[in-house]
Amino acid sequence: MSSLPARVSPVTSALVLIAEDEVEIADILIAYLQRSGIRAQHAIDGQQALAMHHALKPDLLLLDVLMPQLDGWQVLSEIRAKSDTPVIMLTALDQDIDKLMGLRLGADDYVVKPFNPAEVVARVQAVLRRTRATPPATAQMLRVGQFQIDLDSHEASIYRDGQQHPLDLTLTEFKLLACLMRAPKRVFSRADLLVNCLPEGDTLERTVDSHISKLRKKLEVLGIQGVPVSVWGVGYRFGGDA
Incomplete structure (x- = not known):
């Protein structure tokens, strides 16, 4: 992996939940997000991702498709039944049908593995800027x-x-x-x-x-x-x- 990128303008105070069973990948994403001024937490499987999403109410979820306990599609479906939290799917399945499934279930974007972590940060910032441009008046x-x-x-x-x-x-x-x-x-x-x-x-x-x-x-x-x-x-x- 290349060295960490120079600091870019962050989306202030955002919290990103990373649902990823590969700890090394999660650690790299956390480092890059924090370098860009974005806080991050890590869930190791789908069940923990749902629990942490409920507890932390993150501003965005980076969600791996292939995870133990519950896969990414199941997690996304559960979250969309209760929340409009922005979700970016992380998938090694570079097939159109998988991308379409994610978008149909309510994903905001997707990134195909192997990915450049700097690109993931850019995608996160873009989705956050778009979804937080008009925050609900009741968000307190x-x-x-x-x-x-x-x-x-x-x-x-x-x-x-x-x-x-x-x-x-x-x-x-x-x-x-x-x-x-x-x-x-x-x-x-x-x-x-x-x-x-x-x-x-x-x-x-x-x-x-x-x-x-x-x-x-x-x-x-x-x-x-x-x-x-x-x-x-x-x-x-x-x-x-x-």
Whole structure:
């Protein structure tokens, strides 16, 4: 394989799920996608691809046709029954009938193996630009590192060790976490958090400390340490993998 290409303009913050049973191919694609500013996760078989698609809600799926558990056609059919996530098929079967099957089932594009990974990245960027040009008004998802928040359903979760772990948060804890995740590098003062996240009528800044402490304890149960981060004399920032 050739060396990694020069950085190109990325589709900001996109998450791509790669469903590919050949780990070496998946690792190469992950490296090229990350080099272009696109985040990536890997599913090793069709069953895991469906589970991770449900948990992560990726912006695009790179889907191999020949996989264990469930093949790419079965995965694509399942996803299209519930979602319009863009899908690019990866296939070693360079036959028109296979390409037509993918397009008929709802694939957005296909790439035939062996492929140039730089070309795959270009295809990914093209599909993302096209499908994200007019994002639905209801799309309200925040992702920072292993944290994910759905602002529409008020659900927060952590994705680690191949599994999604829901967070049982109070409304105030949810608002605090969402506020910090919107700008994970920013340090928020207690006054900022008090105004933006706590119920009307709460005027004591030390109340913020109490809610942050309770949020931390819930995250520590799941092995997440030091989130949110205290900034002495100022307030809090998200921290973690931000």
